[in-house]
Amino acid sequence: MSRVLIIGAGGVGGVVVHKCAQFQEVFSEIILASRTLEKCEKIKSQLTRPIQTAQVDADNTSELVSLIRKVSPDLVINVALPYQDLTIMDACLETGVPYLDTACYEPPNEAKYSHVWQWEYHDRFKDKGLMAVLGCGFDPGVTNIYIAYALKNYFDEIHFVDIMDCNAGQHGFAFATNFNPEINIREVTARGKYYENGQWLETDPLSVHKSFDFPEIGPKEMYLMYHEELESLVKHIPSLKRIRFWMTFSQEYLTHLRVLRNVGMTRIDPVSFQGVEIVPLQFLKALLPEPSSLGETYEGKTCIGCMIEGIKDGKPKNYFVYNICDHRACYKEVRANAISYTAGVPPVLGAKLMLNGTWSGAGVFNVEQLDPTPFMAEIGQYGLPWTEVFID
Numbered sequence: 001m002s003r004v005l006i007i008g009a010g011g012v013g014g015v016v017v018h019k020c021a022q023f024q025e026v027f028s029e030i031i032l033a034s035r036t037l038e039k040c041e042k043i044k045s046q047l048t049r050p051i052q053t054a055q056v057d058a059d060n061t062s063e064l065v066s067l068i069r070k071v072s073p074d075l076v077i078n079v080a081l082p083y084q085d086l087t088i089m090d091a092c093l094e095t096g097v098p099y100l101d102t103a104c105y106e107p108p109n110e111a112k113y114s115h116v117w118q119w120e121y122h123d124r125f126k127d128k129g130l131m132a133v134l135g136c137g138f139d140p141g142v143t144n145i146y147i148a149y150a151l152k153n154y155f156d157e158i159h160f161v162d163i164m165d166c167n168a169g170q171h172g173f174a175f176a177t178n179f180n181p182e183i184n185i186r187e188v189t190a191r192g193k194y195y196e197n198g199q200w201l202e203t204d205p206l207s208v209h210k211s212f213d214f215p216e217i218g219p220k221e222m223y224l225m226y227h228e229e230l231e232s233l234v235k236h237i238p239s240l241k242r243i244r245f246w247m248t249f250s251q252e253y254l255t256h257l258r259v260l261r262n263v264g265m266t267r268i269d270p271v272s273f274q275g276v277e278i279v280p281l282q283f284l285k286a287l288l289p290e291p292s293s294l295g296e297t298y299e300g301k302t303c304i305g306c307m308i309e310g311i312k313d314g315k316p317k318n319y320f321v322y323n324i325c326d327h328r329a330c331y332k333e334v335r336a337n338a339i340s341y342t343a344g345v346p347p348v349l350g351a352k353l354m355l356n357g358t359w360s361g362a363g364v365f366n367v368e369q370l371d372p373t374p375f376m377a378e379i380g381q382y383g384l385p386w387t388e389v390f391i392d
């Protein structure tokens with residue numbers, strides 16, 4: 001029986017609220033707070049059990065502290081934007097409440113996400129006896145846990161990992177992003193980066209690609225990108241010789257993105273327009289469909305998984321573990337697309353494991369540092385079943 005405060009009423013936040021509402025025995029009271037109260041009310045109206053809603057500017061620590069003191073939650077789940085991670089962690093520290101999120105901090109004026117800023121909070125959370133769990137979405141999140149589970153059960157050492165994220169769904173829009181457009185486009189237009197033999201190597205954006213035959217989907221072209229879980233996995237799994245992240249994109253998406261980039265619409269620096277300063281990417285976000293509105297027309301499947309190579313008892317071993325998710329089934333269940341669903345379900349199980357003490361500790365943790373067994377045992381029942389393949 002716990003009170004949970006969920007911050008952020010977007011695509012992912014909607015899934016988190018729906019899923020928490022399904023598990024009343026764990027989440028007996030739910031408070032949803034976000035910048036725009038109407039978005040909280042809209043999600044509330046979709047539910048069959050009552051929740052509380054509140055308006056909050058999560059960039060403002062003192063507003064957050066007042067809200068947390070007012071509703072006294074047992075845990076804060078942050079599914080606002082990465083820009084709010086530090087203010088929400090500050091508020092949790094001040095009020096003595098554990099913290100969980102799905103994406104690492106990124107400064108608003110620089111497209112450079114990294115765990116370093118949140119790792120700096122470790123001693124402060126430790127001194128207060130509080131737990132903060134970072135990156136408990138799907139990727140990062142489940143992908144990290146897949147790797148921790150493989151290491152615990154099947155490998156003595158993991159040497160090579162390819163994390164592969166395929167969305168083969170069709171939403172019917174000419175161009176839309178599956179999660180927050182600003183965050184998504186900043187991530188996709190950044191230079192690629194991967195880790196090999198003790199070094200970080202960079203590539204031009206989306207310049208390295210190859211085909212992979214995804215289960216239940218078929219062959220798709222996937223593109224090498226930098227993704228935040230690479231940073232924490234290299235730190236926590238020292239036997240890694242190489243780790244890369246790949247994501248599929250349709251040609252339609254890539255063509256739109258190339259044009260938008262060429263004309264300057266993905267810039268994040270302010271430009272002067274008719275006497276006002278605007279950030280082109282923020283303006284573009286205002287024109288694009290809200291990710292939370294993509295569910296209704298979405299069809300097709302996603303497959304996200306990890307291809308892992310290493311050694312067990314001195315012999316080489318290859319292992320693939322993945323989840324398949326269906327856009328239409330997600331919409332039917334929680335009115336969201338499969339991207340929001342895959343990101344929104346894991347924090348709900350992560351929250352449960354924190355609240356019942358299965359995951360415990362004082363300080364700041366990435367999910368691969370926590371016991372993967374209870375998470376893997378239950379994530380299927382929470383809606384994200386997994387399949388493992390042992391490759392000869």
Ligand code: NDP
Pocket residue numbers: 007008009010011012013033034035036039056057058059079080081082084102103135136137138139140141178179180181183291292339340342343
């Ligand atoms: P959305 O843009 O759909 O939702 C973000 C929500 O946060 C919006 O409701 C927004 O309010 C609210 N918000 C933004 N700024 C503030 C603020 N200052 N104060 C209060 N609320 C605020 O994004 P998504 O739901 O797609 O993504 C949410 C998070 O999930 C992001 O951090 C994203 O990176 C992460 N994510 C993680 C994934 C994973 O697998 N690990 C995958 C996908 C996403 P308003 O509507 O008023 O703007």
